[in-house]
Amino acid sequence: MSAPPSASLSVNVACLACDGSRPCADCRAAGRALAASGHRVHHSSRYAALHAAAEGTYGFPACVIPLRDGERSVADAIVALFADARVAIAADNGAVLPSPLPSNIVTFPRADFLAGALPRAWLEGLSSPRDGAALNASQPHPSAVRADATRRLRAILNDAAPAPREVDARALLTDEIAWFHASGIGFSAVAVSLAGVAPGSIVSALRTALRSSDRVAVHGESCVIMLPGEPAARAQRIAKRALHGVRKQLGLGARATAHMACAACPDDGDDAAMLLERLRI
Numbered sequence: 001m002s003a004p005p006s007a008s009l010s011v012n013v014a015c016l017a018c019d020g021s022r023p024c025a026d027c028r029a030a031g032r033a034l035a036a037s038g039h040r041v042h043h044s045s046r047y048a049a050l051h052a053a054a055e056g057t058y059g060f061p062a063c064v065i066p067l068r069d070g071e072r073s074v075a076d077a078i079v080a081l082f083a084d085a086r087v088a089i090a091a092d093n094g095a096v097l098p099s100p101l102p103s104n105i106v107t108f109p110r111a112d113f114l115a116g117a118l119p120r121a122w123l124e125g126l127s128s129p130r131d132g133a134a135l136n137a138s139q140p141h142p143s144a145v146r147a148d149a150t151r152r153l154r155a156i157l158n159d160a161a162p163a164p165r166e167v168d169a170r171a172l173l174t175d176e177i178a179w180f181h182a183s184g185i186g187f188s189a190v191a192v193s194l195a196g197v198a199p200g201s202i203v204s205a206l207r208t209a210l211r212s213s214d215r216v217a218v219h220g221e222s223c224v225i226m227l228p229g230e231p232a233a234r235a236q237r238i239a240k241r242a243l244h245g246v247r248k249q250l251g252l253g254a255r256a257t258a259h260m261a262c263a264a265c266p267d268d269g270d271d272a273a274m275l276l277e278r279l280r281i
Contacts, residue, residue, distance in 0.1 A: 008038050008039055008040060009039045009040065009061050009062050009126055010039070010040045010041075010042055010060055010061070011034050011039045011040065011041055011042070011060065011061075011062045011063060011064065011126070012042050012043075012044060012049055012060040012062070012063040012064070013027050013030045013031055013034070013041055013042070013043050013044075013063070013064045014044055014045065014046040014048075014049040014050075014063060014064065014065045014066070015027045015043065015044070015045055015046060015066065016045075016046055016066050016068070016229065018043070018045065018211070019044065019045040019048065019211040019212045019213050020042070020043030020044040020045060020048075021211075021212060023043045026113065026114050027043050028116075029113075029114070029115065029116025030064055030113055030116055030118060031043065032116055033116050033117065033118045033123070034064075034118065034123075037123045037126070037127070038127070039062075039126065042060065045211070045212075045213050045228075045229075046065055046066065046229070047185065047213050047228045047229055048212075048213055049063060049065065050074075050077060050078070050081060050183055050185070051179070053081035053082055054077075054081055054182065054183075058081075058082070058085070060085060061085055061086065062085055062086040062087070062088075062126055063082065063085055063086075063087055063088075064087075064088045064090065064113065064118065065078060065082075065087060065088070065089050065090070066089075066090045066091075066110055066113055067089050067090065067091040067092065067096065067097075067110070068092050068110075069092040069093040069096065070093075070096065071096055071184060071185075072096045072184070073183060073184020073185075074183055074184045074185055075089070075091075075096050075097050075098060076098060076184070077182065077183040077184065078105070079098055079101070079102060079105065082104070082105070083102065083104065084104075085104065086104055086122070086125065086126060087104060087105045087106070088105075088106050088107070088108060088118060088119055088122050089105060089106070089107045089108075090107075090108055090109070090110040090112065090113030091107050091108075091109070091110055092110045094107055106119055106121070106122045108122075168217060169189075169217040169218070169219035169224040169276065169279075170272050170273075170276060172215050172217050172224070172226050173189060173224075173226075173272040173275055173276065174272050176189075176226055176228065176265065177265060177270050177271070177272060179228075180265055180266065180270060181270070185228065185229050186229070186231075186264065186265050186266055186267070187226065187227060187228045187229060187230065187264070187265050188227045188230045188231060188232050188234075188235030188236075188262055188263070188264040188265075189224055189225065189226050189227070189235075189262070189263050189264075189265075189275060189279060190224070190225045190227065190235050190236060190238075190239040190260060190261070190262045190279075191219065191222045191223070191224050191225075191259075191260065191261045191262075191279035191280070191281050192206075192222060192223050192225065192239055192242075192243055192258065192259070192260050192281075193221060193222040193223065193258070193259045193260075193281055194243070194246070194247070194252065194256040194257070194258055195256050195257040195258075195259075196256060197250065197252070197256055199218045199219075199220075199221060199222060199223050200218060201250065202223045202246055203216050203217075203218055203223050205245070205246040205249045205250055206223060206225065206242055206246055208245070208249070209241070209242040209245035209246060209249075210225065210238075210242055213228055214226060214227055214228070219276070219279070222259070222279075222281050224279060225238075225239055225242065227239075231264060231267075232262050232263075232264040232267065232268075235262055235264070236260065236262050239260060239262075240260070243258050243260075259281040260281065261278065261279050261280060261281045262278075262279075263275040263276075263278035263279050
């Protein structure tokens with residue numbers, strides 16, 4: 001049995017599939033590898049990790065971040081925002097990464113991340129005297145990435161969100177569009193309504209059925225669900241499942257007719273007015 005590392009770190013495992021409140025199988029696999037090396041694990045969504053880094057509140061000295069093929073803008077954002085952390089990027093395709101990578105960043109196959117196999121040299125480096133010491137939290141960065149991303153940051157957790165009728169769908173879209181331009185991470189918005197049910201009641205019920213990083217706003221007689229990082233097809237499936245949960249929670253069964261419309265950024269545009277037009281139901 002190997003000895004534990006000389007310094008135990010709190011390592012953030014960021015995920016594309018979950019928000020960390022109930023870690024998915026992929027996250028748990030990566031977490032087990034870190035725990036076996038003697039480190040503490042904090043799970044979160046990749047979205048939340050990037051937002052915290054852009055805001056200057058990211059305090060983890062090390063993190064594991066997945067990267068899909070074609071996400072060059074996200075790769076650039078990671079390099080710009082995580083300069084003070086030891087980062088292991090699990091990439092589908094290493095060609096999307098900038099070259100050369102800074103010394104604080106390593107890359108490994110995303111297939112290994114899904115299997116819970118983190119790069120051995122990186123894990124061993126976390127326990128070295130230089131890397132094991134606590135690193136400073138990210139400080140404001142002069143790049144356009146940070147300036148754009150922090151323009152209108154808002155709380156990630158639902159319990160910090162404003163009351164349903166204080167949330168403005170146009171403002172949420174504007175926030176998310178700014179983040180898209182800063183990070184390259186697109187999103188989908190889904191407008192939903194249930195016949196005979198007040199939008200405020202739907203919003204309250206939806207909040208218990210969605211991830212902590214998803215946002216909901218009343219917009220006229222409908223509700224708009226903001227789903228960061230989700231393509232349109234998956235966003236609609238998420239919205240349908242959420243509405244099923246709303247029906248059960250409100251005791252409606254299937255009798256309340258549902259209406260739904262979806263708009264994706266950037267596929268359907270990157271202008272709030274344009275996206276809201278597509279969300280009319």
